[in-house]
Amino acid sequence: MASDLITRHPFKGIWALGAITVNAVKFPFWIFYYSFSSNRQHPEWSFKQAVTAVALKTAVWHSSMVQVSTPLVIKAEGKEEGFLVPIKPSSIPGVYKGICDDKEIKPATICGYWYPSPYNADEDKTKKVVLHFHGGAFVTGDCRPKKSGYAADLLTQHIGKTLMVSYRLSSNPDGLFPAALQDAVTALHYLRDLGIEYSNIIVGGDSAGGNIVAALLRYLADTDAPGPAAALLWSPWVDLARTLTPEVLYESPHRFTDYIPANFAIWGANSYCPKDGPVSMDSKWISPAKSPFYTKTPMWIQGNGQEILLEQVKDFSDGMKGIEGNKIAFHSEKIATHDILLVGNIIGFEKEAVNSVKAAAEWLNQL
Incomplete structure (x- = not known):
């Protein structure tokens, strides 16, 4: 579980900024790595499926670390x-x-x-x-x-x-x-x-x-x-x-x-x-x-x-x-x-x- 510290501001924001920065660096590597079909998570997956799966998993991991809460908004806008x-x-x-x-x-x-x-x-x-x-x-x-x-x-x-x-x-x-x-x-x-x-x-x-x-x-x-x-x-x-x-x-x-x-x-x-x-x-x-x-x-x-x-x-x-x-x-x-x-x-x-x-x-x- 995420520590209490990074689930609260300002540490939550600092973590989010760091995650964006780190993964911006990782993304070109993913693009290159998964351009070779032999590197993909499944032999029948496309390039898009391989890259977006790892990108989504990373995003969900970081969201879970800071435990992003979603309020229930009932009023229509x-x-x-x-x-x-x-x-x-x-x-x-x-x-x-x-x-x-x-x-x-x-x-x-x-x-x-x-x-x-x-x-x-x-x-x-x-x-x-x-x-x-x-x-x-x-x-x-x-x-x-x-x-x-x-x-x-x-x-x-x-x-x-x-x-x-x-x-x-x-x-x-x-x-x-x-x-x-x-x-x-x-x-x-x-x-x-x-x-x-x-x-x-x-x-x-x-x-x-x-x-x-x-x-x-x-x-x-x-x-x-x-x-x-x-x-x-x-x-x-x-x-x-x-x-x-x-x-x-x-x-x-x-x-x-x-x-x-x-x-x-x-x-x-x-x-x-x-x-x-x-x-x-x-x-x-x-x-x-x-x-x-x-x-x-x-x-x-x-x-x-x-x-x-x-x-x-x-x-x-x-x-x-x-x-x-x-x-x-x-x-x-x-x-x-x-x-x-x-x-x-x-x-x-x-x-x-x-x-x-x-x-x-x-x-x-x-x-």
Whole structure:
């Protein structure tokens, strides 16, 4: 974990300036080194994929060192009007119970961003809607186009109108577990309050967002509540406890191809589920791969061939398939890294990202 010193100003700024300077020097070396295909992290990768993967990994590493916090900004500004909507906690008694009824963390107002256009009840009420939770190790990310626009565009083009949700992040004091799960329940009931039937709601999440979706489906099953029509989990982070082991962080065969550095996973996991929190790291709510469960909601799961989470994603998928009554599908892009739905355009895996979304759409059409 980053020391307390470099996570505070002015030391945070000094570190950032130093990182920019050092990597400006490194960049020409990367350009030269990866111009030779034999030096690339994977034999089938392009020059762009090789360079952007190492550049992104470096950027994420430095961001994790200084622990950049992302505030939850609910107020719409300028062109966001109509697209960005506040989402208030449900007032229905009993919606937040069990694990969601925490003594300290209470349901709160969050926000969501409609893609490709503001919600129109007359036109959209009877159509399929994707309710999506972004990735970012629970500590970073946002629903707005700058952070989630690429994923949202893919979902709207191939599946349907999408509400991207900004949930409370654990890089902020009010974002510890079960805040994100409470926010998922809040967002689901927001769509129901709009008159959208469960049969028209598809929940989805990438990386940490996939973990949130798994927790939401378990919560709905445990409370015997109605569930959405389907769930799409893109590179879901489903075993936080296992991720923090040397086997995954420092010995995984994919540690050289994936852009996720060890300190990002450590920061995210320990922030979301601190040692003095309401549940342990290997809890079924935090590491669902350890505790498969029954869900009425069909689930499509993606785990790519070059991502550090591949083994735990496959284990989660296999475990869920082993529960009688579950409908589970698994999809993988052989040469792709983690969470290409969110960053495929940045690291050069646009083709694989489109293939994945088309595969998910085809699966949905067969339900």
